[in-house]
Structure formats: C-alpha cells, structure tokens
Amino acid sequence: MEVIRSNFKDNLNKVYEAIEESDFLAIDGEFSGISDGPSVSALTNGFDTPEERYQKLKKHSMDFLLFQFGLCTFKYDDAEEKYIMKSFNFYIFPKPFNRNSPDVKFVCQSSSIDFLANQGFDFNKVFRNGIPYLNQEEERQLREQYDEKRSQANGAGSLSYLSPSSAKCPVTIPDDQKKFIEKVVEQIEDLLKNEESESLELEPCTGSVSEITYLLKNVFILKERYIVISKVDEEERKRREQQKQAKEQEELNDAVGFSRVVHAIANSGKLVIGHNMLLDVMHTIHQFYCPLPDDLSEFKEVTSCYSFSKLIPFIINNTSLAELEKRLKEVPFSPPKVESAEGFPSYDTASEQLHEAGYDAYITGLCFISMANFLGSFLSPRKNHVSARSKLVEPFFNNENQVCLTVWRNLPMVTSIQIPQNVGIDMVG
Template identity: 30%
Template sequence: MEVSRQEFAKKMPMVKAAIDECDFMAIDTELSVESCYLPFRNLEIGLHRPGTGKRIETRDFRYNEYKEASERFAIIQFGLCTFKWDEPSGRYIAKAFNFPIFPTSFAGGRSQPNRVFHVQAQAFDFLAKQAFDFNKVRTSDSKEGFKSITYPPLPLYNKINAWIESTAQKKLVDKDGINIHATNGYQRRLVYQEVRNKFEGLVAEGRRGYIRVIRLTKEQEVERNKEREEQFKVDCENAVGFRKVIDWISESKKPLVGHNMLLDMCHIIGQFMQPLPDSKEEFKTLAKRLFPIMIDTKHIAISTPEMAEIADGATDLENMRFETSREAFKNPRVDMDWEFPRYLEEKAHEAGYDAYMTGTVFIKMVSFLGKNKELESPIIQPAFSIDLSSAFIIIESRRNPKETVPEVDETETVEPEEEKRQDEVVSADNGGWDTEPDDDVDPNWTIDDEEVYNYGSTWVRLLEDNGEPTPLLASIANKAALVRAAFHYFDFTKEEQGIIKQSNTFVLHLNQQALSDNETATKLLGEFGPFIVEPIGDKVTLVVYERPLADRNVVQQGLTESLKTAVAGGVRVDSVVDYLV
C-alpha cells in the first residue's frame, strides 16, 4: 500500500493497527546513495569518503563509515511489512506499506531550515532503471515534483524601508500599509519570508493581485503571536510525520527483520531518532534499546550451515526469495492481505515489496531451521491438520466446540421426495457439497466469515510466553551481516565472536594497544601486504591481510621470527585456521 504525504494522516490508524496486531515486522529502505560493493573497483559505493582502498575494513572503520553516510545521505523510501498468523486459514497474512520519504521543512519552512543532504548519481540511475517514481518522493513534501527554478532577487528592502521612513516623517502616504506586487509564487513566498524575518512589527497578508504589508497594533500583535503559537504546535505535529511510525515499531518491541540491515539501522536511527554516537559500542547499546530483537536474513543465510549450503554464496535478497520458494520451504504459507493488492505482482527494489520479500524469506528460513534442529522447545508448533474431504466438519467443530447435535424426533415423518433430496445433498458422490440448482440460491447470500479454507501450514513460534526469543531465534537475533571484514557479523549485544576462518588471518597473542604502540611491530606486519588489526579480548589481536604475499605457513613463521626482535620475549603467532579448530 502506497502511503503518500497527502494520505499519511488518513492511513496512520491502519499502520498502527497492523503494527499492534502483528507477530513480527520486516523493513527495507531505498537511499539517496547506493551501498553495494563492487569487487572490480575495490571500493564501497555510496559513502562520501573513498575509504582506505582495502578490500577489508575494521569494525570501527565500518561503523564510522556508515555513521558518516547516514549524516550525509537520506532515506527516500521506507518499506514496512507486518506479518500476522491467521489460524483459521493456516497462514501468515502480510500487510505491506511503502512510504515515500522526503525531509520536511515544517509546512513550508516556517519553523526550521531545510535539511541538506547528498544525492549519489549512481544510486538515482539505478533506481530510475527500476522504474522508481521520484515525483512521489518529492510530493511527500510538496506537490511540485522535482523542479529547479531560480528567479532574480526582489528589491523589497528599499521599498519597505522608504515606506517606513515616510510614515515616520508623517508624509502623505498610506500610513496603514504598502502594497507589494509579486509576479509568481516564488516572489510571493520571498515577500512573506523576508517581511517575517527582517521587519519586526510588520506582517504580509495576501490580497487579490498583490500582497499587503501592514503594521500591527499591539492588540493585533498579541493575537497574531497567539495564532503563531497554535500554528507552531500544528507544524510540530506535522513535522514529526513519519517519525511516528518508527516510534510505533520501537515501542512494540516485536521482532524486526531486515536484509543486510546494519546500514539500514544506522540510517533509521540517525535520520529519525537521534544523532548516532561516536563509538560502535555506544551505537550497539542504543540500537538494542530502541529495537530489542533485530534479525538480519543475510546473516541467517551466511551463518547457519543449512542455509549457507543452500545459498552457496548467493545471499542477495532475490536469490534467497527464489531458494525459499522451493518445496522444502513450503511451510508456512504467506499471503498478502486482500486489502493490500499492490504487491500481488513483483515490484523489486520498491521498499514495501522488498520488506514483504524479506519477511517472507525470514519466516520460511526459521521454519526450515526449526524442523532441522532438535530443540528442547521446538520452534514449530503445528496448526490443526485438515482433511479436505471433511473440511466442514473440522471447521464447524472448531467454531462451535461446545454446541451439541440436536436430537432428532424419530416420530417425525419425512416425505419420500424430501428424503431423496436430502440424500443427494450429503451423498458421498458429491463430497458433502450442496448441489441444488442455482435458481434456488438467495442472491444476497454471502460466505460465512468463519468458513475459511485452511491451507494447513504451520505457525512458527518466535517468542516464549515471557516475551523472550525462542532458543533458535536468540541464536540468530541482534547480529547483522558484515562484508569485507574479519567477522561474519556485527553483534548488537556483545563483542563479536564469529571470526571468519580463512587463510589470510593470523592471531597474535598480544593486546591491540601494545601492538599499536609498537611502531616497529606494526611495520613488520606490513611486510606481508596491506592488513587490518582487530582485537579479540584483552590479550589477543587478529591480523587480517587483504592478499598475503606468501603462503600461510610462511607468513606465520615469518611473523613469529620478526616479532622476536620487536617485542620483548617475542609473540606467539597462530593461523586462525588452527586457532579455531
């Protein structure tokens, strides 16, 4: 469902109700910058600084990179999709919302200056190829679309100052005001703005064909200030705008799903909640407090052996949607709510549709993993099974479990023709369905709301009765996938543990501070190529090479020998391949 600025207030109750009733939510963002890694260029597209030129980066660098990107670029489209288990139909019902986002200026710029942000040409070129409608983004703030209009400055000051001086000298002029003629909307806006900002005690009022600048009496000024205060309150309410949706998501404390979501979370928090803190540790605490259960489907695809084998390295959202559409992932069934027909057809790279895909991939992967893991508290709780040949019996027994079958008066006689008709209605040949002629059907007849076809798929338990994640969900929650790093994921709750087991990584049994303070040791590390240093605990440091200039054993032996002279007593060096055994 598209939620434009014009319909925002009208549709907010529907958005709030969907968040309140759902089991979990998925989000996606489209940015004014493209954040994809192009291996052949060895750089991160979309970040305002060029990076270090390395194929790998430290966690601190990556966070600072994303922090600065969130300050300079903006979300221009936000997708939210809620998912609710519907037991009568045995499926999840999705409600997807697509919000065009554009920074507001408090209803025309009356209360604060416009926000300035960067736009990356490559990002807009990519979105344009995906049929992205930029006018919807712009009209989320005004109706003019993307336009760039410049007009020459209007000579206001001399004219108004001359009038003020004439009235002070009591010359024969219009002492009540002065008329300003503006030829277009831009000039009219400029008159209102400049009179308000530059001339205390004066006010501009629109008239037919001109603008009247007048001096207010004390009584009028008091009344006008009162009106401004009331308008300011309205402006504040309008300016909060989409922030309400983010607040509702945060307050719900429900599982929030994204795909490759670290950059998304930086932008969401930085753009709508508060400025991002300087350190990644503070950011982790803030993000976990605002969104207690974050799940990254890319992390699931990378970190769980079952999904990693299926994905085979292709963990982009489109491929994961394809893989989870196979027979092994048929449960649970996910359908779009009938009031949300926008995404019955694919609209890839529209944020609302991508959020729908992300949530669908998530629930199918978790269901699949639950079936393949023998947990003490199984994640899969089956809905009631159904035999299609006796569908009505099962549905009726669930709908009215306490009703008793009325007793039949055996003395009541049934006419032969009537008895035959009844036999035809419930005979085994027609499966128990009514086969009476359509002529006898009431034209006003509608299906009973409770008589819903059940797809027989399974409900996935995500939270325990106390609101805490189930063991399986807890094992994958609050971890976001990392690329070009020493770790598989960014952990929102603690120090990262998922070290990537690769031959270019070595373990120095020396704390990072001691290593950083030793210029000789750092220089020796560089003899085997560009590298990054990551601490793991207080006594051990990872050294990860972009492309080691020698075999793993040669590098290990060379570092061990070289560091003997640089560090008193030497440093023990292990290959991470051996360290993680």
C-alpha cells in the same frame, strides 16, 4: 499501499494499527546512493572488524538520502494457519517546513539513480510529494519556537510593541511611522473604552507596522494590508487560543512527518526484520533520530537504549534477497502461507518487483517466516509454525557477526548471531 505527502495523514492511523496488531515487521530502504567511494561490497569485506565496517559506512554513506521506506506488517491467523500482511511503501523527502526549517543537503550517486530509474522508480513522487520529517533535535527546536512565540503572545501587554520575529528585543519604530503608531494606539484605547464599538479597521499600513501590532492581546484579522481589531470576551479569547494551539500542533505533526512512523515502530517493541540491514539501521538513526556517534561502542550505547538486535538463523551461500527467497521455497524449507489484508495490495513473487522498498520488505518477511518455521522441524513433535516471539528464535539475537537477515527490536543494534551449538542446524548450501 503507496504513501506520499498528500495521503500521509489519512493513512497514518492505518499504519499505527498495522504496527500495533502485528507479530513482527519487515522493513527495507532505497537510497540516493550507497557509497561515495567504492561500492559497499568493495568498501567492506569479511575481514573487517565491526568497528572498521561501522566507520567505513559512516564515512562514505551517510550523505545520501533514504528516500523510500518499505514497511510490511505480519500477523498470524491461528484459525486459518496463515499470515495476514499489510504493506506500506513510503516516499520520503526533507521538504522545509518554513524558512527556519533545516534545508537539508544530500548527494546522489549516478549509478544508484540510474539503477533505480531502470527499475521504474518514480522520482517525482519523492521530490514533489515526498513525506517530510524532522529528527529529534529539529523537532525539539521547532517545539521551542512555538512555545516561545506563545509565551510572548500571552505575556505581552495590550499595547506591547514586541516583534514576532524578535525573541528578546522590542521593535525600534522608524521616525516616519511614530505619528501613525501613536494614532493607532489612541484608536485602540478608544475602542477598549467604548462599550458600543466592537471592532476597529485600521488604515492601510506597511508590513513593519503590521509586525508591530501583531502581538496585541486583542484579536485582529489581517487582510492584505488591512488590520481589523475586534474585542472579544475571555471565553471567546480562550476558544480562539485553543484553536490556534490546535493548528500549531497540527503543523508541528506535519513537520515531524515520517518520523512519527519510525517512533511508532520504536515504541511498539515488535521485532523488525531486515536484509543486510546495517545501512538501513544507520540511515534510520541518522535521518530520523540523531547524528551517528563517533565510534561503534557509542553507537551500541545509543541503539541499545532502543534495543536493536539482529538474526542469522541459517547460512546460505547466495544471500542476495531474490536468491534467498527462491532457496527458502525448496527442501528442507517450505514457502509460508501469506495473504494481503483486505484493502491492501498483494505482491506476486513470480513477477519480481525487487528494489521497490515495500516489495523487498515483503520478501524479507517471507524469508524470516520460512527460516523460523524450519526451526520447528527439530522439535518433537514437529511444529509447523514458529512465532516471531518463540523461545526458539530468541537464541539468535545479539551476537556479533555478518548478517543475512536481521531482527530489530524497536531500533537496531549492530549485532547478529551464530547458530548455537545446542540447535542442531546443518549448514545449508
């Protein structure tokens, strides 16, 4: 399912439901670039310590933008002995919410853009209709702005001259407008005293005067340069205040945007599978949570509070995603039974759609299922289906090594695993 800004809210509950009911999730990201120096394969190598790899990627990769996020959820149907898959392909772009919103700077790498363009990537969907987002600090600041604005409105006197754009100080009224303001004050006082009058239409006024009268407790309607002030009873005032707060909350949710999906993944406690996933993990934290910590030990502390973990069940010579998927269809592995849920698009692996994030997430999920099921062949009696929650899978969490596939609980940890000695798995060439 393709998800862009215009249909994000309509599909958000479907995303939540798919995450909640799933046995495990698979994700993948597409970026505006990979490294501002050499390619990642040239930048990092097998001799790097985890700290060196982390520092290289942090220094050379975080100015790029994760602008397509693929999510596939997998739920096992015991009766049918197959997985039911729901796929989502999110287009993401940090569109400013208002003039006070962060105006994000990012860079593009020509080779990455050219590569994605050749794969048929639709950049218009990113830049024109990408889903916005805020990280935790940006969300906190926006919430504080709403709370402060509401506090000012509720605490202002009926004839207060506080500006909505000024958090602390009263507005200085220009000399040439003082008579007009005094007249407005008199008119409002007369309105409050006159029980028969319900509203007051002011003369056309400048923007500054509109700002001065903005925080009057009495409700008014601004139409172009005309202000209509209407008396309301306490019940009506509360109702309108509730409507206003509901609208503000909706605006806030819209601004948080795609981060709400990441929060749902993090809070679900489900396993999240990725392919060579360190960049995806780092970008996810950097864009949707907080700036990356200075060193790996701090990064582990940050991520461990969300319980990230990784997995390499098997070692295969060629670990590119396409080759990995092909190899895991062959003996001694077997292709898993997976069908798309009703109302969700299906993928055809015969016509590869690699480097669409949703498709790559789907293939990653297939690979994990094949690997996990292969563990069942060592049991007596043999077990054809091994759940993502199985004790057989747990030994492959939380060890340090290079990764082929990764498993992520809530949010990731920078670790993977070697095969335990007590699991009789041969190296697969």
